Amino acid sequence: MSLYQIKQHDETVVTVDLGGEHFQRCFLSLWVSHALKKTCFIYLQDDTDHNYYTSRTYGPTDPVTKELWVNIDQMEKEKVKIHGILSNTHRQAARVNLSFDFPFYGHFLKEITVATGGFIYTGEVVHRMLTATQYIAPLMANFDPSVSRNSTVRYFDNGTTLVVQWDNVHLQDTYDLGSFTFQAILHSDGRIVFSYKEIPVSVMQISSANHPVKVGLSDAFVVVHRIQQIPNVRRRTIYEYHRVELSMSKVTNMSAFEMFPLPTQTVMELFPNFSKYHSKRCSSGFDRHRQDWVDNGCPDELISALKYRSLLEADSNLHFKSLADDTKIALHLKDNGASTSDSTAEKKGVHTGLIVGILLVVIVIAAGLLVTFYMYHHPTSAASLFLIERRPSRWPAMKFRRGSGHPAYAEVEPVGQEKEGFIVSEQC
Numbered sequence: 186m187s188l189y190q191i192k193q194h195d196e197t198v199v200t201v202d203l204g205g206e207h208f209q210r211c212f213l214s215l216w217v218s219h220a221l222k223k224t225c226f227i228y229l230q231d232d233t234d235h236n237y238y239t240s241r242t243y244g245p246t247d248p249v250t251k252e253l254w255v256n257i258d259q260m261e262k263e264k265v266k267i268h269g270i271l272s273n274t275h276r277q278a279a280r281v282n283l284s285f286d287f288p289f290y291g292h293f294l295k296e297i298t299v300a301t302g303g304f305i306y307t308g309e310v311v312h313r314m315l316t317a318t319q320y321i322a323p324l325m326a327n328f329d330p331s332v333s334r335n336s337t338v339r340y341f342d343n344g345t346t347l348v349v350q351w352d353n354v355h356l357q358d359t360y361d362l363g364s365f366t367f368q369a370i371l372h373s374d375g376r377i378v379f380s381y382k383e384i385p386v387s388v389m390q391i392s393s394a395n396h397p398v399k400v401g402l403s404d405a406f407v408v409v410h411r412i413q414q415i416p417n418v419r420r421r422t423i424y425e426y427h428r429v430e431l432s433m434s435k436v437t438n439m440s441a442f443e444m445f446p447l448p449t450q451t452v453m454e455l456f457p458n459f460s461k462y463h464s465k466r467c468s469s470g471f472d473r474h475r476q477d478w479v480d481n482g483c484p485d486e487l488i489s490a491l492k493y494r495s496l497l498e499a500d501s502n503l504h505f506k507s508l509a510d511d512t513k514i515a516l517h518l519k520d521n522g523a524s525t526s527d528s529t530a531e532k533k534g535v536h537t538g539l540i541v542g543i544l545l546v547v548i549v550i551a552a553g554l555l556v557t558f559y560m561y562h563h564p565t566s567a568a569s570l571f572l573i574e575r576r577p578s579r580w581p582a583m584k585f586r587r588g589s590g591h592p593a594y595a596e597v598e599p600v601g602q603e604k605e606g607f608i609v610s611e612q613c
Contacts, residue, residue: 235429237290238377238402238444242432245439253441254380255348255370260341271301271338275329275357276396278306278315284344288375288446289321290404290427297321297371301338302396303328303351305369307404310421316397318405318425323369323379324388324436327396329357333364347371353383358395362386375446377402381436388433400436402429402444 232239243250257265271279278300286293289307298306298315304322306315316325330336332355341348349371353364363385370378379400391398405425412418431442560568 232445234447235444236447237427238429238446240429240431241443241445242435243441243443244435245437247441249443250380250439250441253370253378253443254382254439255341255346255350255368257339257341257348257350260343264343265339265341267337267339268299271299272330272336275301275331277301278311280311281340281347281349283347283371284342285347285373287347287371287373291446297347299338299340299349301328301330301354302326303354303365303367304399305349305371310407316399318403318423318428320399320403321369321371321377322399322401322403323367323381323442324351324365324384325397325399326388326391327357328354328365330354332357332360336364345373356391358392377444379431379442379444381438381440384436384438384440388436398433400431400433400442403427 232241243253268279271277278298280296281299282296283294286295287297288294294307298308298311300306300315302316302325304316304320304325306320308315308319328351330338330351333353335353336355337350337352338354339350339352341350347370348368350366350368352366354366355364356362364383365385366381366383368378368380368382370380372378388398388400403425404427405423408422408424410420410422412420429444435442556568560566
């Protein structure tokens with residue numbers, strides 16, 4: 186869908202709706218040679234395709250901009266909540282339960298995490314690097330609501346829409362720039378709106394030295410591995426598979442972004458005749474259920490399904506030879522005989538490899554016991570000090586926290602590494 190904007194030289198403007206397309210029609214009255222002329226300049230603004238979403242930008246002169254801004258002060262007061270902790274802290278986040286299921290990248294969310302830094306975290310497990318991925322960011326920056334009494338973080342949920350508003354928030358490192366007021370609006374149909382009321386400076390001028398500056402969406406999938414050397418510890422590797430980056434230069438006073446989710450097609454819709462896809466969860470392979478997709482053997486099944494479909498399509502052009510060919514049967518019997526004669530040698534090789542493996546395990550265990558005994562009786566030796574300094578508790582790992590309702594995200598990703606995955610550890 187395209188939005189037709191008409192720039193005018195006069196003040197007469199008429200808005201017309203034809204087939205869901207909004208455009209402006211202007212009329213300019215100019216008397217030239219006693220004739221009425223009409224002069225209009227038409228600009229075509231196309232929607233931007235981001236693979237998973239399409240985005241649309243509205244400027245200060247667009248009438249839609251005012252319609253997208255939600256005046257929370259006029260909403261029901263009992264449904265508007267001012268979060269006391271977020272309104273008086275820095276780099277904090279709080280869980281908010283939704284009254285509706287919100288589809289985000291095709292996955293339904295029942296709760297989200299609102300952060301003081303101008304973004305919403307959408308991950309299931311809260312860690313200390315929330316700014317890296319899995320976010321909805323109308324304006325992610327180093328906002329600190331605690332520096333001003335007028336700064337608040339409040340939200341409103343009416344059953345089909347959640348509105349989160351960062352009201353009169355200041356940047357911690359540049360307080361003198363002024364206050365920012367903006368919203369993130371989540372609709373039950375998956376539509377996302379970023380609406381901006383007060384943006385005192387260009388977003389391009391906001392420093393990202395102490396906090397990332399982002400405008401857009403991001404999602405990732407998590408792969409879990411158990412660490413055999415460290416019991417009761419699992420390693421989670423988080424991979425960002427998609428990101429929507431909106432133009433920061435378009436973020437101004439009275440501007441807005443509107444994002445529409447694109448329809449998706451699942452594997453079950455592509456291959457309805459395969460029962461495995463109905464009994465277990467599968468996907469395209471690049472979403473939050475990536476690990477389930479791999480654990481259930483979906484890549485192999487998908488390849489088999491594709492081969493099966495290609496065979497069905499090419500069946501009319503193929504000619505299969507009979508399997509009762511005498512020559513092929515003879516060769517098959519000969520191969521069976523050869524395999525029988527080689528079975529004894531194969532068993533001997535297996536026994537030899539097993540013995541060698543057992544000996545290696547015994548040697549490794551004995552060496553470990555000797556090293557432990559030596560370090561216990563010589564704690565000040567160079568080897569002992571080396572291992573003490575590099576014990577697992579000193580490893581640079583971030584701990585997941587499930588119980589805290591107001592987690593801090595004290596760590597942010599380094600500048601220039603925003604698109605890379607990262608590894609975190611978790612106690613079982």
